[in-house]
Amino acid sequence: MAVTREDVLHIADLARLGVDGARADALTKELSAILAHMEVLSAVDTASVPPTDGIGAEGTPLRPDERVSPLMERTLESFAPAMRDGFFIVPRLATHEDPAESGA
Amino acid sequence: MSRERYEMVVGLEVHVQLKTRTKAFCGCSTDFGAPPNVNTCPVCLALPGALPVLNERAVELATRAALGLGCKVNPVSIFARKNYFYPDLPKGYQISQFDQPLATGGSVAIGKNEAGADVQIGITRLHMEEDAGKSIHDRYPGATAIDLNRAGVPLIEIVSEPDLRTSADAGAYLRTVKQILQYLDVSDVSMEEGSLRVDANISVRPPGQTKLGTKTEVKNMNSFSAVERALEAEFERQCALLDSGGRVEQQTLLWDGARETVRPSRTKEGSHDYRYFPEPDLLPLKQDEKWIGDARSHLPELPDARKKRLVQEFGISPVEVEQLTATPALAEYFEAVARVSGDGKAAYNWVMGEVLAALRASSGDITHFRIRPADLAQLLNLVRDATISHTAAKRVFALMVETGKLPAQVAADEGLLQVGDEDAIATWVDEVLREHPEEGTRYLAGEKKLQGVLVGFVMKKSKGRADPKRVNQLLSARGG
Incomplete structure (x- = not known):
């Protein structure tokens, strides 16, 4: 399985990354090489090996529903690129102009 | 189309x-x-x-x-x-x-x-x-x-x-x-x-x-x-x-x-x-x-199960139960009133009528309503025992919302306890006949349809305290 240049540009676009022509070609090669190695791994017969979803048979640990003071050594203002009235400020995104569209 | x-x-x-x-x-x-x-x-x-x-x-x-x-x-x-x-x-x-x-x-x-x-x-x-x-x-x-x-x-x-x-x-x-x-x-x-x-x-x-x-x-x-x-x-x-x-x-x-x-x-x-x-x-x-x-065994009672049970236990209709079970809080309030008073029908009428009207008027919600279910049940019992009239009960209810006092206390304080005493009622009837000679004469001459009007005068005179059943009986006896 090889990665195409279109794949690289598509993924870069989804991640809002600017990738120029030369970089796209280089990434296409690198990612294809990674996938080629995956194909080598896929050749190993794992029919008798149960899938590993994670380490630990007990499943994910749970925590009690108790409030914990945030472990913040620095204020938000000290590392946020821009803040105003307590809000983080980001550039307005042209593709998401509608306020109602935010949220999961 | x-x-x-x-x-x-x-x-x-x-x-x-x-x-x-x-x-x-x-x-x-x-x-x-x-x-x-x-x-x-x-x-x-x-x-x-x-x-x-x-x-x-x-x-x-x-x-x-x-x-x-x-x-x-x-x-x-x-x-x-x-x-x-x-x-x-x-x-x-x-x-x-x-x-x-x-x-x-x-x-x-x-x-x-x-x-x-x-x-x-x-x-x-x-x-x-x-x-x-x-x-x-x-x-x-x-x-x-x-x-x-x-x-x-x-x-x-x-x-x-x-x-x-x-x-x-x-x-x-x-x-x-x-x-x-x-x-x-x-x-x-x-x-x-x-x-x-x-x-x-x-x-x-x-x-x-x-x-x-x-x-x-x-x-x-x-x-x-x-x-x-x-x-x-x-x-x-x-x-x-x-x-x-x-x-x-x-x-x-x-x-x-x-x-x-x-x-x-x-x-x-x-x-x-x-x-x-x-x-x-x-x-x-x-x-x-x-x-x-x-988790399954600790599930609370779900709406359908509650509707069926309330219909069976309190003799209310399927339409009424839909209204009462709209939210769990309303259903719980109703059930408590019905259980303590032993009268599902009266509980339904009061909860859907006076209680919701009072909540609407104050934009309140039922979980914080001032009148607790047991106190409303007590009010219903006062009406059932003819201790106060239905009209007086509405006044008591309004005062309970206002003051947070218990129904018997409010009724006593306001002089709303119903009077079933024959002598007191007879005195009010006599006074009404005297004060309204035209209606009185026509009624005594056999114009039965005026009875309701006269009962109304007596209730007004007694400030709602006269037992309307007794008033009717007494007037019938005079008119007959």
Whole structure:
């Protein structure tokens, strides 16, 4: 399985990354090489090996529903690129102009 | 009408915020209305190295919701990353569940069909996920303000089968699901506060065709009636499109309530390419049979079961029970009044009448209503024992709301205790006949229809304290 240049540009676009022509070609090669190695791994017969979803048979640990003071050594203002009235400020995104569209 | 040539096919996605004290994967508060970004920490801000740890209570509530909606809870479910780039989601992905959700295969009954059988709407899946933050676009020109207090609040998403055929059915489904979740006490289920949100998938097809048409997704509806109106508008649009030889394009649409129309969302093409993969920071969620069994055995009584029981125990009608069970709090209030007073019918009349009117007048809610059920029951008993008249009881009720005093005390303080004493009533009757000689003479001469008028005069004179039954008897004796 090889990665195409279109794949690289598509993924870069989804991640809002600017990738120029030369970089796209280089990434296409690198990612294809990674996938080629995956194909080598896929050749190993794992029919008798149960899938590993994670380490630990007990499943994910749970925590009690108790409030914990945030472990913040620095204020938000000290590392946020821009803040105003307590809000983080980001550039307005042209593709998401509608306020109602935010949220999961 | 072109719409008669098509059938509407709808499936709904309902997002519900779970009622936890802290977020899904960190110990930040979920309180609504805090100043922006106060309830954030390295985990929900996605600072490097921070790791999520799942909230046990969120799992309990999600499991309870799944069982209450008739789903099978899967012993192993897997969290997945749903990747999309947007500043309200600082990690660049939402922790959700994808191919192994918490629960699958439920259903809810939304009413009866013409043959009297339950109309069942299938629930495909119920999964856990985290909420995103809020982006505010209209606060500062040219910039978007981000508040991450909501980022990481635990949600469940309930996905229905495409079983709904009318907008009214969609409304009924939403009201049923909301009521079940209220009875399960897993969420505030308030569309106004955003703790319940609905997206709709809709397609059309000729009746009888089994293959589904191309669907669109409609978002941005802020009430159940908006969902119904949006579905009607989108149904019309798709029907007209097909009739004119066009094709429905798969896309996301936004409901514009002011214009009563849908319009395409500006979301860029490809943004639904979520590239899900298992969340490496969380192990699979494992719930053994015992945990699930315990959750099942601790389920509270659900709306349908409560309706049946109240009808049987208190002799109220199916229509009346629908009103009384609208919310669990109202149903509990009614049941307490009915149980203590022993009179379901009177309890129904008072709760649906005076109690709801008083709550409406004060914009209050029943859980904080000043008159406790046992005190209202006592008032009902005073009426039943003819200690006070029905008219006086309404006055006592108003004063109980005002002062918080007990009914017997209010009745005594206000001199509203009913007088059944023959001599006192006879004196009032004599006075009334004297003060209203024209009506009195005509009545005594045999004009029976004036009896009601005279009873009214006596009740007024006695300030509502005379027992109207005795007054009638006495007047009949005089007139006869």
